[in-house]
Amino acid sequence: MLLVTCPICGAEGDETDFHFGGQAHIARPATTNPEGITDAQQREYLFTRINPKGLHFERARCDRGCGKWFHIARDTMTMEIKAYYGVTELPPPDIIAQAKGGWAELFAERTAHAKKTK
Amino acid sequence: MTLTEGASVLEAVFESALAHRAEPTNTYVSLHEISMRGMIDLRGLNTDKKFMAAAKQVLGIDLPKAPRTSETFGDVKALWLSPDQWMILCARDKAPALTAQLTEALAGIHSLAVDVSDMRAIIRVEGEGAREVMMKGSSLDFTDDDFKPGYVRRIRFAEIAALFNIVEDNVIDLYVFRSYAHYTMDFLTKAARKGSEVAALRK
Ligand SMILES: [Zn+2]
Numbered sequence: 001m002l003l004v005t006c007p008i009c010g011a012e013g014d015e016t017d018f019h020f021g022g023q024a025h026i027a028r029p030a031t032t033n034p035e036g037i038t039d040a041q042q043r044e045y046l047f048t049r050i051n052p053k054g055l056h057f058e059r060a061r062c063d064r065g066c067g068k069w070f071h072i073a074r075d076t077m078t079m080e081i082k083a084y085y086g087v088t089e090l091p092p093p094d095i096i097a098q099a100k101g102g103w104a105e106l107f108a109e110r111t112a113h114a115k116k117t118k
Numbered sequence: 119m120t121l122t123e124g125a126s127v128l129e130a131v132f133e134s135a136l137a138h139r140a141e142p143t144n145t146y147v148s149l150h151e152i153s154m155r156g157m158i159d160l161r162g163l164n165t166d167k168k169f170m171a172a173a174k175q176v177l178g179i180d181l182p183k184a185p186r187t188s189e190t191f192g193d194v195k196a197l198w199l200s201p202d203q204w205m206i207l208c209a210r211d212k213a214p215a216l217t218a219q220l221t222e223a224l225a226g227i228h229s230l231a232v233d234v235s236d237m238r239a240i241i242r243v244e245g246e247g248a249r250e251v252m253m254k255g256s257s258l259d260f261t262d263d264d265f266k267p268g269y270v271r272r273i274r275f276a277e278i279a280a281l282f283n284i285v286e287d288n289v290i291d292l293y294v295f296r297s298y299a300h301y302t303m304d305f306l307t308k309a310a311r312k313g314s315e316v317a318a319l320r321k
Binding site for chain 2: 008009010011013014017064065066067068
């Protein structure tokens, strides 16, 4: 059983007290460019998910507490929760540094983008 | 329709969820419905100074910002539900007027005030074993030091969505959606049946 503590209201419970929101940080391409979306991009958005052995990033909602969405960084092997962070935020830098594979690529892209738009 | 007329209409049609139900006997805590309490759902950002000031001007209290806390001023009480949501408690007949006052004071501010007095039923669990009975329906440790008077929390109680407020040491108000009132009373009546006290929890 996964024991979760809500970073907003502090409610603690098992995963059934929370609503699992699937993989985190999925950007919907059609939001910014509905006309220019290719089938491949849309397929990527709808179906392709990162499925790592190790550090993973997910969304959850505090169903029985404050009702807010938040992010969880979890190790899929040990089930250890490494960090909680806001639903509009990227993971803390020390956690991003540990990300591998698809996640490392995604965060590199997002942090570069964030710097550019600053 | 003026507010005074509104209040009399309310009196005429309102019937509490457990109105026709006899209070349970043979329980080791007292269980009774609190029916004449008004409840207002108030939403706005706790970081918005204008919102916080307007709420204070009407309610007389600073809306609590700390999770799981409440504030009281006279017969008005604000329960923290999330960083942008509070439940305002007042006398039931005052709820429509207080909602109107809030709406007026909050005009132009990103916010919402709705009279939801009919949305929930309130059951007061009172007596020596109140915490113990609450523990039978939830995964929380009500003997923990955090669980002081004033404490507020939304939980899953007996598998349904609920909200509780510790009013005094052995007085806990349990809020459930109205359609669950009988179910909750049934559950509590069973959980608090005399003879089912939990010795391990007794000091
Ligand atoms: Zn929460």
